[in-house]
Amino acid sequence: MSGRPPEQKMPDAIAASGEDIVLTLHAEGAQIYEWKADASGALGWVLREPTATLILDGKTVGRHYAGPDWEYQDGSAIVGKAIANAPATTADDIPWLKIDVISRRGSGVLSSVTAVQRINTVGGKPDKSQGKPGAFLNVVYSADYVFLKKK
Numbered sequence: 001m002s003g004r005p006p007e008q009k010m011p012d013a014i015a016a017s018g019e020d021i022v023l024t025l026h027a028e029g030a031q032i033y034e035w036k037a038d039a040s041g042a043l044g045w046v047l048r049e050p051t052a053t054l055i056l057d058g059k060t061v062g063r064h065y066a067g068p069d070w071e072y073q074d075g076s077a078i079v080g081k082a083i084a085n086a087p088a089t090t091a092d093d094i095p096w097l098k099i100d101v102i103s104r105r106g107s108g109v110l111s112s113v114t115a116v117q118r119i120n121t122v123g124g125k126p127d128k129s130q131g132k133p134g135a136f137l138n139v140v141y142s143a144d145y146v147f148l149k150k151k
Contacts, residue, residue, distance in 0.1 A: 011086035014098035014117055019148040022113055027052040027064055027145055030138040031094060031124040035131030045126035045137055054145070068099065070116070070145065076108030078147075080116055094124035094141060110147060117146040 010016070029052025033045035049066035062072040071077040080099035088095050097118040104111055124141030131137065 010117070010119070011096060013084050013086040014096055014119075016098070016115060016117060016146070016148050018151055019115060020151055022147045022149050023056075023109055024144055024146045025054040025056055025061065027054055027141075027143050029053060029064065029141060031126075031141050033126045033137045033139065035133060035135040035137070043133075045131065048136070050141075052141075052143075064145070070110065070147075072108055072110045074106070074108030074110075076106040076110035077104065078110050078113050078116070079103045088121045092123060092125050093121045094118075094143070096121060112149045113147045114150050115148045117148065118143050119146060120144040 029050060031050050032048045034048045035043065036046050037043055038046050050064055050068060051066075052064040053060050054062035054064055054070065054072070062070060064070050067079045069077060069079050078101045081102050082097050083100050084098040085095040097116075099116040099118065101114050101116065104113070121141060121143045124139050124143075126137055126139055
């Protein structure tokens, strides 16, 4: 299984002290936004869901989608909830995240995972263009997902 790249500096806000890396997967996909009112009532692009292919050593090994859910090829899957974030490298990149696992299914590589970090994000943020109510916008992104378990 692949670990975090050695040159990676993890922001304190999403650090994983007391956790070991289970697996690191690369994701290629899109963040899907809908033009609608956000929680404050302001109109804009609101995240609807991610959709991405999970890749290990150049091979597709799973998928990531609304929930947020991650499914691995062995049938194991997790659902998470974001608990912390850190700014990405550029203003066009979605933030880095720390995500707690809130449910799991199947028995496999993801069955022991208790947290996920989304790091090394590229793209994924909507542009400032104005949409029409009910319009959708797919914004290409990539990221690395680090799957962790408590020691």
